[in-house]
Amino acid sequence: MTELSALWVYLSASPILSIVITIAGFLIASRINKLAGGSAFLHPVIVAIALIVAFLSLVGTSYNQYFEGAQFIHFLLGPATVALAVPLYDHLERVKQMFWPLIIACISGILTAALSTIAIVMMMGGSRETVLSLTPKSVTSPIAMGIAEKIGGYPSLTAGLVLVTGAIGCVIGPILFKALKITDHSVQGFTMGLAAHGFGTAQSFTVSSLAGAFAGLAMGLTGMLSAFILPLLVRFLGV
Amino acid sequence: MLFGLLILLSCQFIGELIVRYFELPFPSPVVGMVLLLTALIVNKGVPSGVRQASEGLLSYLALLFVPAGVGLMVHYQLIAKDGLTILTALILSTAITLLVTGGMLNKLVKKKQVEDGLHD
Known part of the structure; x- marks a missing residue:
């Protein structure tokens, strides 16, 4: 048990866990949305957010801890915004x-x-x-x-x-x-x-x-x- | 692909420099978007690397919103306090916006079609 908690302490400090949670949460949410017939009420992003918030609250990880890893995904929003110039063109x-x-x-x-x-x-x-x-x-x-x-x-x-x-x-x-x-x-x-x-x-x-x-x-x-x-x-x- | 990514990041970087230097009230990626659009117009086309990188990023756009969206959990007190206000504002304002924009554009486009028809 102590080994397990030591492993958890190590993992929760590494960015990998946040990135895995984010991508996994999103994929599960996409699947749920598909099962619901693509309803706008169950948009994958909103479902993914709900799943991840529930998970983080359950394991007692703060948003700051989560974001330390998830910021690597978040960072890509910048170049993605610049990329909007292409469809506009x-x-x-x-x-x-x-x-x-x-x-x-x-x-x-x-x-x-x-x-x-x-x-x-x-x-x-x-x-x-x-x-x-x-x-x-x-x-x-x-x-x-x-x-x-x-x-x-x-x-x-x-x-x-x-x-x-x-x-x-x-x-x-x-x-x-x-x-x-x-x-x-x-x-x-x-x-x-x-x-x-x-x-x-x-x-x-x-x-x-x-x-x-x-x-x-x-x-x-x-x-x-x-x-x-x-x-x-x-x-x-x-x- | 790598070249395209370099172009996107460079536009954002130059945008950042412009925003910092002139203390503009706009987000730097938006300035980067204007720079890239200008460059594409001057270039008269989208280099394939840039298109590849852009379409790659934009196809995963939804995923990129998730980390920030999870930040809603930090604001649960504000949401609990102003929740009804927020929801009312979102629904009413979205309906009004759709109504005004759709109604207005519909009229303008029809008017322009009539005018263009007369000039032809």
Whole structure:
């Protein structure tokens, strides 16, 4: 027994354990999602987070200990964000064609998402940290976390809430499109990518490749513009 | 592949330098993304190494969110306190955002199609 606990002490100090837990948790979560028919409520990322949090609480490992190893996976978010330039470049022709409608819709969407969030949280008496962590909720995670850090929210809280937002958008979006009689797939895709980032993009690709391409475009454009607009907006509002 | 990774990391690194030097309020990978996009436009194409590295990273994008998402466990007090507020804000604001963006873009695109039709 003492040998076993000595081994555990050694393992929990090494980055390998965190990395193994993260990848294993994600693979199990993907399997669970597939079994549930790919439901947006059981998105692999959200299930993986729940599994890993449960495991860490069970064995009494703190988040800091876990992150010491998991940061090697986390680090890749930086180059992955830079990599978003490639799909954006691929759709450059479409962007040029619909440039102004897309820019106007994008900026309106970003302002609507941020202002409605700030207003609702403040009206319901949420704390300042909650407001600032929620403001970038519609922005794709790597960028949203950077924004949260810049404006004074908690990046880790933002990351989790961004993921929940994505799942909510995937549930509400199709219902709204039907109610508003929006049938154009490029409009549907762009709207999903703006409000529900990567989750919306993944779902749009199941509708049609046109919807998916526009969702990816909206995700990149929203991320880029939000990174410039939201810090200025928060400073301007004096939140 | 290795060349592509070097390009991505270099863009991020230069982005970091720019953000630090000018004390910009933007995350450095975003500046790196703008740099790469500019470089691709100037280059008039995506080098195969860069495409390989980008598509490789982006296909595992979901996994990369997990370590940060687990950080929710640190904020359980805040979530317990503001949980209802957070959930209400997420649902309502996401619905409003979808409504405004979808409605507006739909109108703008239809209007543009009508205009383009008249000019043709």
